Amino acid sequence: xxxxxxxxxxxxxxxxxxxxxxxxxxxxxxxxxxxxxxxxxxxxxxxxxxxxxxxxxxxxxxxxxxxxxxxxxxxxxxxxxxxxxxxxxxxxxxxxxxxxxxxxxxxxxxxxxxxxxxxxxxxxxxxxxxxxxxxxxxxxxxxxxxxxxxxxxxxxxxxxxxxxxxxxxxxxxxxxxxxxxxxxxxxxxxxxxxxxxxxxxxxxxxxxxxxxxxxxxxxxxxxxxxxxxxxxxxxxxxxxxxxxxxxxxxxxxxxxxxxxxxxxxxxxxxxxxxxxxxxxxxxxxxxxxxxxxxxxxxxxxxxxxxxxxxxxxxxxxxxxxxxxxxxxxxxxxxxxxxxxxxxx
Amino acid sequence: xxxxxxxxxxxxxxxxxxxxxxxxxxxxxxxxxxxxxxxxxxxxxxxxxxxxxxxxxxxxxxxxxxxxxxxxxxxxxxxxxxxxxxxxxxxxxxxxxxxxxxxxxxxxxxxxxxxxxxxxxxxxxxxxxxxxxxxxxxxxxxxxxxxxxxxxxxxxxxxxxxxxxxxxxxxxxxxxxxxxxxxxxxxxxxxxxxxxxxxxxxxxxxxxxxxxxxxxxxxxxxxxxxxxxxxxxxxxxxxxxxxxxxxxxxxxxxxxxxxxxxxxxxxxxxxxxxxxxxxxxxxxxxxxxxxxxxxxxxxxxxxxxxxxxxxxxxxxxxxxxxxxxxxxxxxxxxxxxxxxxxxx
Numbered sequence: 001x002x003x004x005x006x007x008x009x010x011x012x013x014x015x016x017x018x019x020x021x022x023x024x025x026x027x028x029x030x031x032x033x034x035x036x037x038x039x040x041x042x043x044x045x046x047x048x049x050x051x052x053x054x055x056x057x058x059x060x061x062x063x064x065x066x067x068x069x070x071x072x073x074x075x076x077x078x079x080x081x082x083x084x085x086x087x088x089x090x091x092x093x094x095x096x097x098x099x100x101x102x103x104x105x106x107x108x109x110x111x112x113x114x115x116x117x118x119x120x121x122x123x124x125x126x127x128x129x130x131x132x133x134x135x136x137x138x139x140x141x142x143x144x145x146x147x148x149x150x151x152x153x154x155x156x157x158x159x160x161x162x163x164x165x166x167x168x169x170x171x172x173x174x175x176x177x178x179x180x181x182x183x184x185x186x187x188x189x190x191x192x193x194x195x196x197x198x199x200x201x202x203x204x205x206x207x208x209x210x211x212x213x214x215x216x217x218x219x220x221x222x223x224x225x226x227x228x229x230x231x232x233x234x235x236x237x238x239x240x241x242x243x244x245x246x247x248x249x250x251x252x253x254x255x256x257x258x259x260x261x262x263x264x265x266x267x268x269x270x271x272x273x274x275x276x277x278x279x280x281x282x283x284x285x286x287x288x289x290x291x292x293x294x295x296x297x298x299x300x301x302x303x304x305x306x307x308x309x310x311x312x313x314x315x316x317x318x319x320x321x322x323x324x325x326x327x328x329x330x331x332x333x334x335x336x337x338x339x340x341x342x343x344x
Numbered sequence: 345x346x347x348x349x350x351x352x353x354x355x356x357x358x359x360x361x362x363x364x365x366x367x368x369x370x371x372x373x374x375x376x377x378x379x380x381x382x383x384x385x386x387x388x389x390x391x392x393x394x395x396x397x398x399x400x401x402x403x404x405x406x407x408x409x410x411x412x413x414x415x416x417x418x419x420x421x422x423x424x425x426x427x428x429x430x431x432x433x434x435x436x437x438x439x440x441x442x443x444x445x446x447x448x449x450x451x452x453x454x455x456x457x458x459x460x461x462x463x464x465x466x467x468x469x470x471x472x473x474x475x476x477x478x479x480x481x482x483x484x485x486x487x488x489x490x491x492x493x494x495x496x497x498x499x500x501x502x503x504x505x506x507x508x509x510x511x512x513x514x515x516x517x518x519x520x521x522x523x524x525x526x527x528x529x530x531x532x533x534x535x536x537x538x539x540x541x542x543x544x545x546x547x548x549x550x551x552x553x554x555x556x557x558x559x560x561x562x563x564x565x566x567x568x569x570x571x572x573x574x575x576x577x578x579x580x581x582x583x584x585x586x587x588x589x590x591x592x593x594x595x596x597x598x599x600x601x602x603x604x605x606x607x608x609x610x611x612x613x614x615x616x617x618x619x620x621x622x623x624x625x626x627x628x629x630x631x632x633x634x635x636x637x638x639x640x641x642x643x644x645x646x647x648x649x650x651x652x653x654x655x656x657x658x659x660x661x662x663x664x665x666x667x668x669x670x671x672x673x674x675x676x677x678x679x680x681x682x683x684x685x686x687x688x
């Protein structure tokens with residue numbers, strides 16, 4: 001990855017984000033029952049995420065047909081689904097902070113949070129359906145099928161990852177990690193936004209594997225960087241509790257590298273620590289794991305893998321979009337490949 | 345309600361249920377990731393519910409066009425959504441037993457159970473979409489819109505009910521209860537099955553209020569009977585923990601009647617007990633509430649209301665379906681109005 005992302009990516013994220021937020025607001029507006037449902041529905045969206053998924057969707061449409069707005073329906077739908085997943089994932093991961101504030105279930109309890117996630121998922125479906133007139137019925141049906149596919153992949157990836165923690169899986173490889181990430185993160189975060197943007201732009205179906213490779217490379221680089229930020233990021237800017245993944249026993253690429261490279265005694269200790277439930281892990285336990293990661297250069301390893309993936313994403317991006325007329329939307333997609341590693 | 349339900353309703357429930365189960369099996373079949381997802385997805389459906397929702401859907405189609413099978417798609421979809429709600433509701437209500445076995449989150453933990461509910465909801469959408477060829481695209485779209493409406497109503501009703509417990513609401517009326525039940529239970533349990541069966545049979549859209557009254561009357565009678573069975577039913581046949589609703593502080597019509605009719609001292613004590621979290625309520629507390637319900641004849645009151653609703657449902661059912669050719673499907677719908685009160 002050579003191109004310096006300069007200001008283009010952050011500036012355009014603001015611009016796409018602004019467009020998306022206007023439309024999103026009609027799905028998170030005040031209505032009844034407010035205090036125990038729609039107030040909670042609006043909470044995460046109003047915490048001001050980066051709107052990465054709608055941005056990819058709008059940029060792809062803009063790059064391919066010059067008109068970003070044709071993709072606003074799927075762009076909003078995927079952001080609502082993302083928020084539904086955040087609410088349920090925070091429960092499933094027992095996370096405490098989200099975008100710098102207490103998670104929804106910490107604020108309102110698990111029962112109302114589970115129900116709010118369900119409502120956000122239904123709103124996502126509603127957003128797709130609401131744009132059926134502009135998009136046409138047959139294109140809407142294709143987008144809905146892709147949307148369900150992305151959601152299923154994510155739920156399956158989540159089950160795989162939760163299963164690893166539950167079984168205290170310790171014989172994982174980078175292939176296992178990348179397959180899980182493809183399912184859990186890439187399908188809904190990058191593959192669907194790219195494909196939906198392209199379908200909305202061309203009004204044609206895509207082949208089943210079109211844009212999947214690009215979405216995988218970009219999404220996996222993004223996810224590894226996310227795991228790195230949990231260990232080395234600035235908590236205030238990152239918005240989640242530092243080292244939360246270590247407390248949760250999450251099988252990040254960094255943990256997998258350490259499991260593969262630690263000596264027998266350290267590995268045995270690590271396996272024991274990973275098996276402990278979150279509340280039984282001490283700050284000293286987490287510091288010990290963190291020190292072993294430094295010793296075995298596991299963070300550098302994960303950084304190198306993310307770098308390779310981002311480089312491959314850029315190559316794939318140029319191959320995919322290089323023939324299109326030059327546009328800031330196309331530049332955004334290219335520069336995004338480096339930005340995912342540089343964001344903080 | 346005069347007609348004796350004899351064997352027709354149970355026999356036809358078995359018959360509709362068998363048809364529905366064959367189709368349902370293709371959505372709960374073994375696949376990967378199995379141990380942490382699809383095994384859990386299949387658990388509740390395989391515990392052998394009564395299949396009431398698909399039965400209403402198939403019976404309505406059968407009564408209206410002589411061909412039950414046109415409604416199999418929405419019939420399966422609503423049963424899958426019902427199972428998704430059961431999984432999430434059991435978490436939200438902290439229930440321990442479902443169909444006589446430990447609830448899914450008791451068996452596998454809240455994280456995997458939340459995720460399994462999400463998968464069941466996606467499978468419901470898949471089932472609707474899978475039948476788009478027989479049903480035609482425009483009818484499928486109408487069914488999907490009704491399906492989302494039903495799901496939204498239920499999530500909103502759930503928020504209202506959870507909110508009552510959270511706020512320890514004590515000034516509720518029968519109107520509040522019936523509105524909540526219309527949203528939480530009736531829309532997806534009776535209104536959608538009736539409407540979807542009718543739309544599949546006629547291949548025409550329905551007006552927004554068609555069959556809503558009948559579904560409300562039938563569904564509300566059903567829900568009140570469900571609440572009664574929690575207090576007076578045979579635990580083994582009923583499949584949930586006896587008095588679970590009292591431990592949960594659920595605002596049933598019986599509790600609402602008691603709140604309205606107890607003397608000042610008893611009422612104050614009841615309000616305190618309702619505010620206690622589940623694990624702080626003793627068996628003596630629950631027995632005390634139960635004794636006050638007997639004293640104030642709250643159970644008889646709820647039974648009388650359920651009886652009136654079922655009678656009105658029968659009247660509405662005859663008004664709605666009376667002009668159709670006589671059929672066992674039509675007889676089933678009529679006799680169901682009495683059966684909902686007599687089931688155990």
